[in-house]
Amino acid sequence: MADSFWDKGVDSPPTAGVLRHSVAVRISHWLNLLCFLALLVSGVEILISHPRFYWGEAGNVNTKPLFQIPIPSSRAIVPTGYGYVLPDQNGWSRALHFQGAWMLLFLSAAYLGYSFFSGHLKRDLAPRAADLAPGVVMDSIRKHARFDLEEEKRATSYNVLQRLSYLKVLFVLFPLMIWSGLAMSPAFAAAVPAAVAALGGHQSARTIHFFVTISLLLFVLVHVLMVYLTGFRRRLRAMTIGGGSAIEEQA
Amino acid sequence: MSRFSRRTMIGAGLSAVAGASGLAIAGKLARQHGLIPPDSGGLYGPGETLTYGAQRLLARHSLAREFPREAISAAPWANPTDPPDDLFKRHQAAGFANWTLAVDGLVARPVSLSLAEIKSQPSRSHITMLVCEEGWSYIAEWTGVPLSHILELAGAKPEARHVVYFSQQHGWWDSLDMDEALHPQTLIAHTMNGQSLPVGHGGPLRMRVPKQLGYKNVKFVARLTVTDDIRKFSKGLGSASPEFGYSWYAGI
Numbered sequence: 001m002a003d004s005f006w007d008k009g010v011d012s013p014p015t016a017g018v019l020r021h022s023v024a025v026r027i028s029h030w031l032n033l034l035c036f037l038a039l040l041v042s043g044v045e046i047l048i049s050h051p052r053f054y055w056g057e058a059g060n061v062n063t064k065p066l067f068q069i070p071i072p073s074s075r076a077i078v079p080t081g082y083g084y085v086l087p088d089q090n091g092w093s094r095a096l097h098f099q100g101a102w103m104l105l106f107l108s109a110a111y112l113g114y115s116f117f118s119g120h121l122k123r124d125l126a127p128r129a130a131d132l133a134p135g136v137v138m139d140s141i142r143k144h145a146r147f148d149l150e151e152e153k154r155a156t157s158y159n160v161l162q163r164l165s166y167l168k169v170l171f172v173l174f175p176l177m178i179w180s181g182l183a184m185s186p187a188f189a190a191a192v193p194a195a196v197a198a199l200g201g202h203q204s205a206r207t208i209h210f211f212v213t214i215s216l217l218l219f220v221l222v223h224v225l226m227v228y229l230t231g232f233r234r235r236l237r238a239m240t241i242g243g244g245s246a247i248e249e250q251a
Numbered sequence: 252m253s254r255f256s257r258r259t260m261i262g263a264g265l266s267a268v269a270g271a272s273g274l275a276i277a278g279k280l281a282r283q284h285g286l287i288p289p290d291s292g293g294l295y296g297p298g299e300t301l302t303y304g305a306q307r308l309l310a311r312h313s314l315a316r317e318f319p320r321e322a323i324s325a326a327p328w329a330n331p332t333d334p335p336d337d338l339f340k341r342h343q344a345a346g347f348a349n350w351t352l353a354v355d356g357l358v359a360r361p362v363s364l365s366l367a368e369i370k371s372q373p374s375r376s377h378i379t380m381l382v383c384e385e386g387w388s389y390i391a392e393w394t395g396v397p398l399s400h401i402l403e404l405a406g407a408k409p410e411a412r413h414v415v416y417f418s419q420q421h422g423w424w425d426s427l428d429m430d431e432a433l434h435p436q437t438l439i440a441h442t443m444n445g446q447s448l449p450v451g452h453g454g455p456l457r458m459r460v461p462k463q464l465g466y467k468n469v470k471f472v473a474r475l476t477v478t479d480d481i482r483k484f485s486k487g488l489g490s491a492s493p494e495f496g497y498s499w500y501a502g503i
Contacts, residue, residue, distance in 0.1 A: 050386040057318070058380060060387035062326035075385055077330060090384060091496025092295070098503060099298025186382050187462045187502030191310035202380060202388055 019156075019234060020242025025120065028111040029239055035107065036220070038100035043213060045093035048086055049074045053210060057201035066207060101181065108174060124158055125167060131160035152230040162226075169219055173212055180209040285412075285428060289481045289489030290499045303500040310502070311430050315461035318378045323444060324389035327381075329451045332420065332470060339419055339471065347455040352401075352439065356415070356476035359406030366455050370441055372396040372404075377436055379461040381468065384501065392445065393459045395438030402432065402477065413481040413489070416458050419473040425490035426481055426499075427460065427467075436461050439472060464501035466492060 021029070051073055052065040059065065061077055072082035074089065115121040130136065140161050143149070152159065158166070182188045183196045183205035199205045227235045281287050286304035290296070335343070342350050347366050355361045364372075376394040398414065407414075414432040417424040431437055440459040441448055448454035453470025460467045467490075481489050489499035 046386065050383075052387075057322060058324050058388045058390045060324075060328035060383075060389050062328050062389075063324070075330075077328075094384060095295035095298060095496070095498060098302050099295050102298050102301045182503075184382070185306070185503035186315060186380070186464060187306045187310040187313070190313035190315045190462050191306075193316050196316070202382065206386055 019238040021239055022118070022120070024111070024114045024118070026239055028107055028114075031107050032104070032111075035100045035104040036216070038096055039104065040213070040217070042093040042097040042100065045074075045089040046097060047210070048072070049088065049090050050078055051080065052078065053207045054203035055200065055207060056203055059203040101178070105178065108170075112170070125163055125170075127160050127163045127167075131163075136160060147229065149226075149230050152226075155230070165219065165222075169216070173215055173219070177209065177212045177216070180205045180212060184209065285430070288498075288500045289426075289487065290493040299498055299500065302498075302503055306500075306502045307428075307430065310462065313462070315377070315379050315436050318380070318390050320378060320392070322390050323378060323392060327389040327391050327444075327452070328387065329449075329453075330383065330465075331451075335420065335450075335471075342419075342455075343450065350455050350473070352456060352472065353474045354401060354405040354477075355474070356478050357408040357411045358402075358477050359408065360404075362405050364401075366441070369396055369439065369456065373400060374442075375435070375438060376442075377438075377461065379436070379459075381461070381465050383465040384497070391443055393438060393440045393461075394442035394445075395440035395456075395459060397435060398427075398437045398439055398458075398475075399433045399435065401439060401475065405477070407477045410479045411477045412479045413477075415476040415478055415481070415484055416469055416472050417474040417476070418469050419471040423469060423471075423491060424484070425458070425467055425469050425492065426478075426484070431460060431462065434460075434462065462502055464503075466497065467501045 020026075047069070048071060051069040051071050052059070052061070053067055053069075054063055055066050061079060068080075071080070072084055072086050073080050074086040076085045112121075115125065131140075137160055140159055143151070144161060179195060180199060182192075183199050184202060189196045189202065196202060196205060199208055278287075281300075281304055284307075286300075286307050288299050288303040291300045350366045351363045352366075352369060353361075353363045373396065374394050375397050376392055378390060378392045380388050380390045382388045402411075402414065411429060413426045413428055415424060415426040427437065436459075438459040440453075440457045441455060443449065443452055443454075448457055453468070453472075456472045458467070458469045458472050476484075478484070481487070485491070486494055488494060492501075493499050
């Protein structure tokens with residue numbers, strides 16, 4: 001159990017390791033979910049006020065869109081082809097979106113600090129050198145593709161695909177989300193114009209923000225599916241109250 | 252319960268006290284440095300305050316991006332406004348010859364400038380992007396009198412903290428802090444892409460604040476009031492926007 005993320009549980013007898021993530025991981029997991037939902041719901045509300053996407057600097061209803069999401073809009077000016085206009089929810093949505101973004105920023109900073117100094121990052125998230133051998137990665141992909149998850153049901157540490165996915169979310173998708181979001185801000189663009197130029201312009205940043213959202217959404221769906229398929233009760237308990245020994249759960 | 256030892260409890264207590272004092276000191280410092288927006292109360296107050304404070308620290312003196320002439324949008328879009336009232340229609344019929352911009356409040360010399368007088372003031376042009384909170388944008392060249400010049404003309408007093416600006420259209424008003432009001436790119440715009448500002452885009456006069464979103468760029472501006480107490484205006488939230496659920500500060 002030395003290289004696993006399950007803590008031993010302060011109150012439990014030393015022989016039966018309690019399946020439980022550390023307090024910091026459990027708290028940040030659920031706060032993260034809260035922020036994600038707030039950002040997703042408010043982001044969708046903001047999106048429907050202009051469900052058209054462009055590339056480059058400028059784009060509006062007089063511009064040919066890159067693509068358009070086939071939904072009604074909350075603004076009458078957008079030619080959606082639908083005969084009705086959804087209620088405008090942008091006011092609170094924008095406020096919630098930015099407040100959620102601030103919360104997530106603080107949470108991510110705290111989580112990264114914890115993960116680095118506690119060894120969580122190195123021990124649980126960084127792929128082990130042996131796991132990165134092409135054969136091992138391919139084997140893991142094959143097993144996932146066949147839904148051969150028997151090993152995962154007994155796993156007490158993350159597999160290589162899981163580790164790579166978490167690292168991608170943490171170090172690729174989150175930073176890109178924050179960057180593309182900030183690039184849409186006129187004041188931030190004034191302070192750091194290169195941040196907008198590097199993404200291809202103001203409207204490109206908005207389009208990238210949308211595609212990163214889709215990537216994060218896919219991650220969450222696959223994450224929940226995998227938790228469901230590899231012992232929902234055990235994993236949910238490990239991420240909440242803990243409890244239940246490995247032996248008992250495997251019986 | 253052994254895990255809640257006395258040492259843990261004392262540590263938690265001391266941390267809480269330190270945290271609360273830290274927040275109180277940070278709040279006082281932020282207020283002194285003008286980092287608290289008028290709509291800092293309520294459920295989303297913390298987010299509003301963090302955004303405004305952070306962007307003030309980061310971008311106080313930054314210039315909005317300016318674009319080359321070929322970047323100007325071929326067909327700029329303007330969201331429709333409510334049908335104008337009869338007074339506006341009379342102004343429009345007269346070619347806005349009688350339109351005035353009144354400047355009052357904390358100024359040494361309250362003035363009322365006609366459109367011709369405004370257009371004869373020193374002007375500045377910039378090719379900048381107008382971004383709507385809905386997500387769309389366009390690039391145009393705006394020409395107008397820097398708001399700082401008008402404030403100088405009227406003799407704004409040193410205790411001024413905000414400039415409140417009113418549209419001729421009832422109920423439409425907003426305000427800027429002095430950083431934004433004195434910013435060299437903040438214009439009382441009368442010309443767009445070389446033509447008199449079209450009514451659809453807020454003509455004859457529109458506030459042009461390129462470091463904030465479209466809705467701060469109030470159309471049909473007819474009056475400026477310089478103040479040291481933004482809370483005296485309407486519900487005290489700094490503009491009409493927070494009364495409809497939108498942020499006073501729109502740099503993001």
